[in-house]
Amino acid sequence: MSGEKAAPERAKAPADAAYERALKAFEGQPATTGGTGKDPVNEPMIRHWCEAMGDAHPAYRGPDATAPPTMLQAWTMGGLAGHQGRAAGAHDALFALLDGAGYTAVVATDCEQEYLRPLRPGDAISYDSVIESVSARKTTKLGTGHFVTTRTDVRANGELAGTHRFRILKYAPAARRGPTERGAAGPSRAKRPRPVVNRDNAGFWDGVAAHKLLIQRCGGCGRLRLPWLPGCNGCGAAEWDTVEASGAGTVFSYVVMHHPPFPAFSASEGATGAGPYAVGLIELAEGVRMVSNVVGVPYDRVRIGMPVRLEFLRVDEELVLPVFRAGDDPAAGADPAPRAGGEG
Numbered sequence: 001m002s003g004e005k006a007a008p009e010r011a012k013a014p015a016d017a018a019y020e021r022a023l024k025a026f027e028g029q030p031a032t033t034g035g036t037g038k039d040p041v042n043e044p045m046i047r048h049w050c051e052a053m054g055d056a057h058p059a060y061r062g063p064d065a066t067a068p069p070t071m072l073q074a075w076t077m078g079g080l081a082g083h084q085g086r087a088a089g090a091h092d093a094l095f096a097l098l099d100g101a102g103y104t105a106v107v108a109t110d111c112e113q114e115y116l117r118p119l120r121p122g123d124a125i126s127y128d129s130v131i132e133s134v135s136a137r138k139t140t141k142l143g144t145g146h147f148v149t150t151r152t153d154v155r156a157n158g159e160l161a162g163t164h165r166f167r168i169l170k171y172a173p174a175a176r177r178g179p180t181e182r183g184a185a186g187p188s189r190a191k192r193p194r195p196v197v198n199r200d201n202a203g204f205w206d207g208v209a210a211h212k213l214l215i216q217r218c219g220g221c222g223r224l225r226l227p228w229l230p231g232c233n234g235c236g237a238a239e240w241d242t243v244e245a246s247g248a249g250t251v252f253s254y255v256v257m258h259h260p261p262f263p264a265f266s267a268s269e270g271a272t273g274a275g276p277y278a279v280g281l282i283e284l285a286e287g288v289r290m291v292s293n294v295v296g297v298p299y300d301r302v303r304i305g306m307p308v309r310l311e312f313l314r315v316d317e318e319l320v321l322p323v324f325r326a327g328d329d330p331a332a333g334a335d336p337a338p339r340a341g342g343e344g
Contacts, residue, residue, distance in 0.1 A: 022097060023134045023146060029090035030130050031150055035083070037075045037125030041067050041156070045074065046121070055233045066118040072154055072162045073113070075125040090131060094148065095170070103145045103170040112165040123156035132165065145171025192264045192315045201228045203242070209320050211312045213245040215288055226288040245284050247310035249324060252283040256299050264315070278302040282324050296325035 039045070046067050050060050059066055067075075119125075135147040152164045197205050204227070207214035216225045220237025231238045258276045280294040280302065294302050295311070308324035315321055 019101070020136060023094070026090055026094045026131050027133055028130060030128065031089060031091040032127065032129035032152070033089075035076065035127045035129070037127070038078065038083075039075075041075060041119045041121050041123040041125065043121050046071070049074065053233075057233055057236065059236075066120050069115040069118070069162070070113065071119070072115065073111075073152070073164050073166075075119070076127045076152060076154060076164075091129075091150070094131060094134070098146065098148075098170045102172045105143065105145075105171050105173045107142060107169050107171070109147065109167045109169050111167065114163040115161075116163075117156065117159065117161050119156055119161055123161075125154060125156060126158070127152050127154045129153075138169075140169065140171065141174070142169065143171040143174040145169050192319060192321070194319065195321075200230045204228050207242070207244075208312065208322055211320070213247065213284075213310055213322055214242040215245055215284075215286055216240045217243050224286055224288050226284070226290050243286070245286055245310065248285040249282045249308050249310065251294060251302060251304055251306045251308060251324075251326075252281045252289055253304060254278055254280040254294060254302050256302070280308070280324060282308060290322075292321075293323045294326055295323050296327045302326065 043065065046060055046065065049068060049071055050056065053068070055068060057068075060068055129150055129152040131148065132151040133147075133149045137144060137146060147167055147169050149165055149167045152166070153160060154162045154164060195205060204214055216228050217223070217240060218225065218232040218235065218237055219239030219241060220232055221235040223232060223234045224243070225232065232240070256276050256278055276299045278294040278299040279291065281289055281291055282294075283289050294306075294308060295313075306326050308326050311323050311325050313321050313323045
């Protein structure tokens, strides 16, 4: 998630050595000391997490259940109410210094976790956080700013259970060009949002670029999975290969997006100007599901159970996306029946 607020007019980020030293002085300072989890590790939260993630591994249920390791940060979070009564510390002072220099926007960039022992229902959680590093000034497509990395050591009943590193970019937003601004090559067009490509899913996007939709197949139990994961959520095996999807599918569920409008979704993709447009949860013939756009019919004619066929849409010079075209359904052009999906 990212958030922005208007930078002070004419605010300029200082580049002098004294400012860089002031930022570096925050490295090693505590961000949270003696934090405690709002709840002990518990079965309801584990169950909700597994249901949301579609993770049915037997290790996460029953009398000897453990919590999914990736829940590590969840046990330290304050929820919507936050952690009350916590004194402002070095983290707030660092952010104030960055804000004052015009680095008023923030975006989370990545996190790293290390698991040292499993967490089990009843474990009492405590944690300490430290500002591990503040980078030198960096220039990105979003703008110019500094990467701030915070390390949180999570303990269960006083014993170190894992480490969570969270990195954000505090930056001054770069000037944006409107969708109709003209440059040397003529009018520009807003670009579609880019997928997040990492080491776990790069092979999927390489396949899409080659007009192949690749599904992972577990080397242990043979289970198919999409989206791609580093290991099987059925048997836990790390080995896998891929099978190419046939391209046939049906609309399992869908929503119609009305707001916010986004000019990059054009009328050629089934929308009128910037919307509305249909986003479908597509069940492939192989039994896995994926989220994609439904094209080829007006948004108000999309139906649950509608057959669709895979296509590859080149949205700009850099990006190809898998989409699903309707049109083989004889009822697709009929008057709308009662809606079974939803609108957003």
